[in-house]
Amino acid sequence: MSSRLAAGKRKFVEYNGKKLSYLDVGETGAPALLLCHGLAANGAQFAADAIYFSENGYRVVVPDLFGHGYSHPTQMVDLKDCSISALGKDIIAIIDHAEIDEVAFVGNSLGGLVGLGLMKSYKHRLSCFASFGTTYSLQTPKLAIWMLPKIYQLLGKRLVAALGALGVSKKSETRDKVRQMFGECDLSTVIKIAVQIGNYDLIKHAVDFDKPILFLRGLADNSIKPTLGPTLTAMQATSHFKLVDLPDAGHCANLDSPEMFRSELLRFLQAI
Structure with missing residues (x-):
């Protein structure tokens, strides 16, 4: 991790049997930007981005979602602690702890789902929303969802990590x-989250969200490309949605195409 990012403060908050961690980078009074990672990743995904946006006038909050990075359980983990709704409440606990009223929410993959989930009950805490590697609805066969925990447990963390890395990028x-x-x-927590995000439909949340939405589409992101039809059909009929293509980016667009990712996101934020 960059030594400059290390100058930002790592903070912890105890909430609902969880020890949640986040990085707080930039000036306290600056507009708040929250960068939320995907499943099985952690806040380190946004290390360089946090520096960039703090230098461009933002206070950047980078959480580790529950079971990821420095965020760990302090008691027995239940499925209900790993739902999209529960992860969203964790984010609210973090921004409350940081004494932030409203954030520009940016999420990758699972991080985007967390933001979409917040739109229903915590719309007033979001000034805008951007995502990449996130489809707003997904229908996975029940058999595949049932098999997923068994496959993860059989492979083990090291092999899951290796295969996951192969699937997100060519770089x-x-x-x-x-x-x-x-x-x-924490593989057991990741499994509990994964089985709950196989089937969902959050398109209406985004359609009803009357604040700016940016969809950064990595054209090399083959993992979600086949599922985007319903999302784009619904969202392109609204006035608050913007689609931007990143030609050389896969599932983790900020890592594959950092300069384009940052410039497009900054343009979006500055236009609000």
Whole structure:
């Protein structure tokens, strides 16, 4: 991790049997930007981005979702602690702890789902929303969801990390970073989260969200490309949605195409 990011403060908050961690980078009074990672990754995914946006006038909050990075359980983990709704409440606990009223929410994959979930009950805490590697609805066969925990447990964390890295990018540097982050997660918690996000439909949340939405589509992100039809059909009929293509980016667009990711996101934020 960059020594400059280390100058930002790592903070912890105890909430609902969880010890939640986040990095707080930038000036306290600046507009707040929250960067939320995907499943089995952690806040280190946004280390360089946190520096960039803090230098461009933002206070950047980078959480580790429950079971990821430095965020760990303090008691027995139940399925209800790992739902999209529960992860969203964790984020609210973090921004409450940081004494932030409203954030620009940016999420990758699972992080995007958490933000979409917040739109229903915590719309007033979001100034805008951006995502990449996130489809707003997904229908996975029940058999595949049933098999997932067994496959993860059979493979073990090291092999899950290696296969996960291969699936998110064609770029070796991105794969190395993802492999490292995957190796740092709590696999049992990740499994509990994964089985709950196989089937969902959050499109209405986004349609009803009357604040700016940015969808950064990595054209090399083959993991969600086949599922985007319903999302784009619904959202492109609204006036608050913007689609931007990142030609050389996979599932973790900020790692594959950092300069384009940052410039497009900054343009979006500055236009609000």
